[in-house]
């Protein structure tokens with residue numbers, strides 16, 4: 001199994017008021033378990049603050065869980081050291097929502113894209129440029145952007161650069177955390193189609209986090225619904241069997257009827 005999440009919980013110590021002694025625990029992720037295999041794209045939807053990004057950070061080893069564990073290829077991710085940790089950092093990538101702060105404003109795009117290659121591969125300068133040009137072409141980006149700085153790119157172009165940077169490392173597992181929410185509908189479709197092509201091309205496992213149930217429905221075989229830190233429902237999108245039981249899921253899909261394939265899903 002590529003990624004296995006076992007009984008994962010994360011508690012944050014929080015202040016309940018401005019009085020120092022008054023503090024409590026916030027359970028951001030509560031007893032979550034699931035698996036993701038190669039070539040599998042799983043959606044994670046839920047309202048703002050339900051714990052999607054916290055769960056993503058736990059899976060990427062950015063934060064430690066309070067309870068439970070995450071395994072990558074059968075091994076606990078917190079047991080990795082040295083070469084194993086490097087391999088995990090190369091093989092498991094995350095792309096965040098904010099396109100501007102995830103790119104260094106003082107670096108030209110070409111240098112931003114060279115950085116992961118410098119860190120993880122032994123390649124000549126020509127090989128690096130060839131690899132970068134190939135991925136830029138795959139992402140439908142113009143070669144001209146390579147000499148630019150992030151501020152000179154549109155949000156959609158920056159997000160595709162982010163995706164390219166993650167994919168240059170040839171990851172096995174990718175988390176996309178709200179990567180389309182700041183984009184206009186046309187650019188959303190471009191980015192979604194790119195992700196879809198890449199997944200079938202690279203045999204990756206993907207966790208696609210979004211508020212947008214129609215985008216998730218377009219991409220994912222399974223959709224996990226998160227509510228107040230828990231996975232309350234898993235929807236089978238492959239066989240189009242939409243047996244929805246949790247009240248929150250009903251509320252979520254009522255704005256975009258999940259059985260209506262015409263609603264904003266005509267992009268594929």
Ligand SMILES: Nc1ncnc2c1ncn2[C@@H]1O[C@H](COP(=O)(O)OP(=O)(O)OP(=O)(O)O)[C@@H](O)[C@H]1O
Nearest residue numbers: 012013014026028047048049050051052053054055
């Ligand atoms: N470092 C932290 N300390 C205390 N509380 C935190 C911390 N990080 C997150 N939280 C809380 O945990 C909960 C889950 O936050 P999280 O960012 O995971 O939600 P989300 O589902 O990603 O929301 P959104 O859709 O708005 O991105 C929130 O109530 C948040 O305030």
Ligand SMILES: [Mg+2]
Nearest residue numbers: 052053054178
């Ligand atoms: Mg979030």
